[in-house]
Amino acid sequence: MTTVASLSLLPHLLIKPSFRCCSRKGVGRYGGIKVYAVLGDDGAEYAKNNTWEALFHVDDPGPRVPIAKGKFLDVNQALEVVRFDIQYCDWRARQDLLTIMVLHNKVVEVLNPLAREFKSIGTLRKELAELQEELAKAHNQVHLSETRVSSALDKLAQMETLVNDRLLQDGGSSASTAECTSLAPSTSATSRIVNKKPPRRSLNVSGPVQPYNPSLKNFWYPVAFSSDLKDDTMVPIDCFEEQWVIFRGNDGRPGCVMNTCAHRACPLHLGSVNEGRIQCPYHGWEYSTDGKCEKMPSTKMLNVRIRSLPCFEQEGMVWIWPGNDPPTSTIPSLLPPSGFTIHAEIVMELPVEHGLLLDNLLDLAHAPFTHTSTFAKGWSVPSLVKFLTPSSGLQGYWDPYPIDMEFRPPCMVLSTIGISKPGKLEGKSTKQCSTHLHQLHICLPSSRNKTRLLYRMSLDFAPWIKHVLNEDLRLVLGQQERMINGANVWNWPVSYDKLGIRYRLWRDAIERGVDRLPFSNQNEDEDEDEDEDEDDGQS
Incomplete structure (x- = not known):
């Protein structure tokens, strides 16, 4: 409900020129709010005794909130909650209308030529300033009411779902009870x-x-x-099993559109x-970065558009929002640290x-076993590997x-590895090392069995990059084959699996x-959590 719309609902008796404003305040009071009386030609008070007064004689339903009698609402309780929500929305709307009527009366009082004769300009300015402040508060109240109404509607939808679910459960439980009664030796066994x-x-x-769940796309x-x-x-x-193409518009900004021409479904990236x-390579149709077709050679121009995604460029990276x-x-920011x-x-x-x-990327305990020919060459195998994490967060150190x-x-993993040269460990923490390798891995979900990997590396270890990735790839491919066949790839998590477990829980x-x-x-306080059993796969 907007302020303009609310004012349009005011009774005509409040805005006719033939009525005058009474300077007496407090003639009527509802819910602790002063109501300014509006007088007609005969001097009668419309704010106290008129046909509109009944609009506001509605009690606050707050004290009558339905009380849940158990963990779950039965059908009758759910319907009572729905009825309470409707009553509350009705009461709240009437209170907002009353507030707006009060402010309207104040406007009439301040701007009335008869009242203006007895007030100085300074007084009028002061009253107008106060009125503006009250109008601002009323405006905020209207927006708050809109939010409450929206929330109430959401609750109504939830209650409807709850009622339907309870009806289905009651029906199913009745059938199950009958079956259990006929098969079970006693009622106590059924209860157990x-x-x-x-x-x-x-x-x-x-x-x-x-x-993929749609919620995963909203990033x-x-x-x-x-x-x-x-x-x-x-x-x-490819992103979430949909094909897109990225290109720069006339202004140099990137855009992302569906990689399919609206005409004959030709892949646009071939143009x-x-x-x-x-430009489509088939018939020359041309699309802008927002997906609008701006050119159709050899035919009448039609209003055609293909899907596009929000696209943004920051710090040397192009981003899209697929949700x-x-x-x-x-x-x-995905830039490497300073230096x-x-x-x-x-x-x-x-x-x-x-x-x-x-x-795989979140688990570096495999380094001395898998990356034996690259950065982990010569690393010893410790008796215990721990991954220390803050009490809250998705980061830590080994x-x-x-x-x-x-x-x-x-889908991003950032890692910093302290290393002096291949095959040599300089210290037990990155702070003890003089040189570091910083890596950024971005795992874009192209499809359910395909990933677009963007890798960015800082410092001068470029000759190792593909070799390191290939060492991981042969392991992950084997994992995927067994996972599809029913094997649990997180069957027995241990202490150094913390970050991977937290990613899966997230x-x-x-x-x-x-x-x-x-x-x-x-x-929150980022105290290090060294409890080895904290994230052992239980949620």
Whole structure:
């Protein structure tokens, strides 16, 4: 309800010129609010005794909130909650209307020519200033009421779902009870079966890769390096099993559109970029970065548009927002720490699911076993590997390896490795090392069995890059094959799996749509948690 719309609902008796404003205040009072009387030609008071007075004789339903009698609402209780919500919305709307009527009367009193004769300009200015302040408060109150109404409607929808679910459960439980009664030896045995507590949930990642939950799309995803996107080039990508193409518009800004021509479904990336528009190679249709078709050779121009995604460029990276929710206004920084120089940027297409690849990147306890010919050559195998994490967060460091690591939602892993030269460990922490390797891994979910990997490295270890990735890839491919066949890739987590476990719990929370994500509050005290059993796969 807007202020303008509310004023349009005021009774005509309040705005007719023939009425005059009474300077007496407090003639009527509702809910502690002063009501200014409006007098007609005959001197009658309309604010106290008129046909509109009944509009506001509605009691506050707050004290009559329905009380839940158990953990679950039955059908009657749910309907009572729905009825209470409707009553509350009605009462709140009447209170807002009353507030607006009061302010209207004040406007009439201040601006009335009869009243103005007896007031100085200074007094009028003061009253107008006070009135403006009250109008601002009323405006805020109207917006608050809109929010309450919206929340009430959401609750109504939830209650409707609850009622339907309870009806289905009641029907199903009746049938189950009848079946158990006929088969069970006694009622007590049936009761023991029904009341048996379900086993504790554990982390289980097995079976074929499931379709992506829409909640996972509501993030900014980095999809390309700026250096790969020239003014006349296109970068085709797959994201969440949809095909897109990125190119630069006439203003130099990147855009992301569906990689399919609206005419004959020809892949647009097979064409070219012409004056900031992507041109289809089939019939020459040209599209701008927002997906609008701006050129159709040899035919009448039609209003045609293809899908596009919000696209933004920051710090040498092109980002897209593939979700349906409005994009957030902030994009995280992925630049290396101060003092580092970017030496290499590589893009690879890997035939593995992006979650498995993230699991691998977040686990460096495998380094002395897998990366024996690259940066971990010569590393000793310690008797115990621990991953120390803050009490809240998705980052930490390895002990006794000089490795700092962080998972940054939704698909980025940043790591810093302290190392002097290949095969030699200089210290047990990055702070004890004089030189470091900083890595950024971005695992874009192209499809359920394919990942677009963007890798950025700082310092001068470029000859190792592909070799290191290939060492990991042969392991992850084997994991994926066994996972699809039913093996649980997180069957027995141990202490150094903490960060990988936290990533899986974070992703599970995203897909379940929980309000508060785990490990997301970075403002809490970041005391190191050295409890080895904290994240042993239990949720």
